[in-house]
Amino acid sequence: MSDELSGKVALVTGAARGIGQASAIRTARAGANVVVSDILEEEGGQVVEMIKEAGGAATFVRADLSHEEEISGLINKITSDLHRLDGAFNNAGVLQHGKSLHELATEEWEKVINIDLTGVFLCMKYEIMAMLDRGVGGAIVNTASALGQVAITGASEYIAAKHGVLGITRAAAAEYGAKGIRVNAILPGIVETVARQTG
Numbered sequence: 726m727s728d729e730l731s732g733k734v735a736l737v738t739g740a741a742r743g744i745g746q747a748s749a750i751r752t753a754r755a756g757a758n759v760v761v762s763d764i765l766e767e768e769g770g771q772v773v774e775m776i777k778e779a780g781g782a783a784t785f786v787r788a789d790l791s792h793e794e795e796i797s798g799l800i801n802k803i804t805s806d807l808h809r810l811d812g813a814f815n816n817a818g819v820l821q822h823g824k825s826l827h828e829l830a831t832e833e834w835e836k837v838i839n840i841d842l843t844g845v846f847l848c849m850k851y852e853i854m855a856m857l858d859r860g861v862g863g864a865i866v867n868t869a870s871a872l873g874q875v876a877i878t879g880a881s882e883y884i885a886a887k888h889g890v891l892g893i894t895r896a897a898a899a900e901y902g903a904k905g906i907r908v909n910a911i912l913p914g915i916v917e918t919v920a921r922q923t924g
């Protein structure tokens with residue numbers, strides 16, 4: 726445990742497993758009170774227990790990021806229960822269907838765009854509203870991908886979404902930097918998570 730982020734409240738989405746879980750644990754170890762959010766309640770609850778057993782502070786809030794009202798509800802719950810939001814890691818995401826573009830059904834395209842891109846937009850929208858309301862700035866990190874910059878075959882919907890995440894990250898950084906809200910993205914390469922093993 727360190728006190729680097731002591732007194733701060735940080736949200737991590739997609740925190741029940743994989744990259745989000747590791748980030749939630751690391752953020753709590755740095756002293757932040759972490760809001761672990763995911764659709765997977767049982768696994769999310771276990772992450773909270775792991776954090777508490779290590780002496781950290783965390784709570785689980787279930788939110789399906791494909792629904793705007795669940796995202797606004799998540800941020801409202803954080804600001805009403807914990808009275809602040811200092812940082813957010815918009816990390817939840819799903820992988821591509823592995824099909825060529827001409828074989829991809831509209832519903833498959835929409836699923837990935839909805840969670841991986843629109844979900845990030847809506848999380849940022851409500852997080853930024855909360856940060857502007859409080860007036861002391863904050864930090865947002867979005868999970869893009871190496872595929873936010875380059876392309877492979879069989880992943881057009883994912884590549885489009887992750888290129889979009891980089892675009893909206895740059896747009897928000899330009900728009901809110903002067904107001905003290907830093908917005909950045911990470912572009913992981915291959916990480917051996919459940920999604921990677923089964924996707």
Ligand SMILES: NC(=O)c1ccc[n+]([C@@H]2O[C@H](COP(=O)([O-])OP(=O)(O)OC[C@H]3O[C@@H](n4cnc5c(N)ncnc54)[C@H](O)[C@@H]3O)[C@@H](O)[C@H]2O)c1
Nearest residue numbers: 739741742743744764789790817818870913915916918920
């Ligand atoms: N694993 C990799 O190699 C890799 C590489 C580059 C980028 N990424 C990105 O990293 C992020 C995390 O990926 P991961 O590999 O840890 O995957 P993962 O599947 O292990 O974790 C993703 C989490 O997001 C959650 N999630 C999915 N849909 C959701 C929704 N609608 N609402 C709320 N939560 C939802 C899942 O339940 C899961 O816990 C994703 O955005 C992914 O695109 C992963």
